[in-house]
Amino acid sequence: MTAELEARIELAQAVERGASVLSSRVVEAFLNVPRHPFVPAFYRRDGAKYVPTRGHNDAWLRAVYADDVLVTEVGGVHVEDAPDCGVTGVATSSSTAPGLMAEMLDALDVRPADRVWEIGTGTGYNAALLCHLAGAATVTTVDRTARLVDAAQGRLHEVGFAPAVLRADGAGTPPAGGPFDRIIATCAVRRVPTAWLEQCVTGGVIVAPIGNALGGGAVVHLTKLPDGGGGGGGGGDGPIH
Ligand SMILES: C[S@@+](CC[C@H](N)C(=O)[O-])C[C@H]1O[C@@H](n2cnc3c(N)ncnc32)[C@H](O)[C@@H]1O
Structure with a gap:
C-alpha cells in the first residue's frame, strides 16, 4: 500500500470517528477521493x-491528510503564485477541514444523479467528493476568480471528474443546470439568499455555514418547503423566507 493510500484511509477513519453519525456513503467518498x-x-x-509549503515530502503528505484546514489563498494571492518568503493578509480561500466537510456532506444527503450546486469551489476537493456522491454530470461548482476555478477544474480532471466549474458570484445570477436538488455553500453567509431557495426544488436541501468567517461557525441545514420557504435548523430557529 502506498503512503498516500495509507494516509487517506487513516483520514477517512478519523473523519468517521470524529462524527457522531456519518453515512457510509460519505465515508466511502473520503476513502475513494484523494485530497x-x-x-x-x-x-x-x-x-x-x-508562507507557502510546497513539495511532495512526508511532512506535506501528513499535513494534507490531517483533519485540518489548509489555506490556499491569502489576500487574493494563490499559494502557487506566492513568493517563497510568504505574504501577509487575510485568508481568502482554503481547503476546509475534512471533518467539517464530512458533516456538511452528510447533512446534504446527496443521492446519485442529484443536481448539485456548490458555492465556493476553492481547491475542488469538496467538488470531487460531490462528484463521487452524485456523479459529475449533475454537479455545478462556482467560485469568484478564474485562478481558483481554472486550478480546481484541472485537478478535478486529473482525478477523473468533469463537473461544470464556473467563475461566478454565488450571491449573483444562479448558474445553468438548475433547479437543484442540493445546494451547498462552503463560504460563510450571513443568511441564505432568496435565490438559493428559488433555485432549490421542493424537498431539496440547502447546507451552508452561517457567520462571517471563511468556512467555520454554525452550519444551517434547510429543506425547501412547498410554500417556497425553507424549514430546518442548525443556524436558524424556524422557517426562513
Ligand atoms: C472554504 S473555501 C472552499 C473550500 C472548497 N470547497 C474546497 O474543498 O477546497 C470557500 C470558497 O468560497 C469562495 N467564495 C467566497 N465568496 C464567494 C461568492 N460570493 N461566490 C462564490 N464563491 C465564493 C472563496 O473564494 C473560497 O474559495
Whole structure:
C-alpha cells in the first residue's frame, strides 16, 4: 500500500470517528477521493506571515491528510503564485477541514444523479467528493476568480471528474443546470439568499455555514418547503423566507 493510500484511509477513519453519525456513503467518498492532488501547496502560518509549503515530502503528505484546514489563498494571492518568503493578509480561500466537510456532506444527503450546486469551489476537493456522491454530470461548482476555478477544474480532471466549474458570484445570477436538488455553500453567509431557495426544488436541501468567517461557525441545514420557504435548523430557529 502506498503512503498516500495509507494516509487517506487513516483520514477517512478519523473523519468517521470524529462524527457522531456519518453515512457510509460519505465515508466511502473520503476513502475513494484523494485530497493531495487538490493541495500541491498550501500556506502555513509563520508569525504575521503566510508562507507557502510546497513539495511532495512526508511532512506535506501528513499535513494534507490531517483533519485540518489548509489555506490556499491569502489576500487574493494563490499559494502557487506566492513568493517563497510568504505574504501577509487575510485568508481568502482554503481547503476546509475534512471533518467539517464530512458533516456538511452528510447533512446534504446527496443521492446519485442529484443536481448539485456548490458555492465556493476553492481547491475542488469538496467538488470531487460531490462528484463521487452524485456523479459529475449533475454537479455545478462556482467560485469568484478564474485562478481558483481554472486550478480546481484541472485537478478535478486529473482525478477523473468533469463537473461544470464556473467563475461566478454565488450571491449573483444562479448558474445553468438548475433547479437543484442540493445546494451547498462552503463560504460563510450571513443568511441564505432568496435565490438559493428559488433555485432549490421542493424537498431539496440547502447546507451552508452561517457567520462571517471563511468556512467555520454554525452550519444551517434547510429543506425547501412547498410554500417556497425553507424549514430546518442548525443556524436558524424556524422557517426562513
Ligand atoms: C472554504 S473555501 C472552499 C473550500 C472548497 N470547497 C474546497 O474543498 O477546497 C470557500 C470558497 O468560497 C469562495 N467564495 C467566497 N465568496 C464567494 C461568492 N460570493 N461566490 C462564490 N464563491 C465564493 C472563496 O473564494 C473560497 O474559495
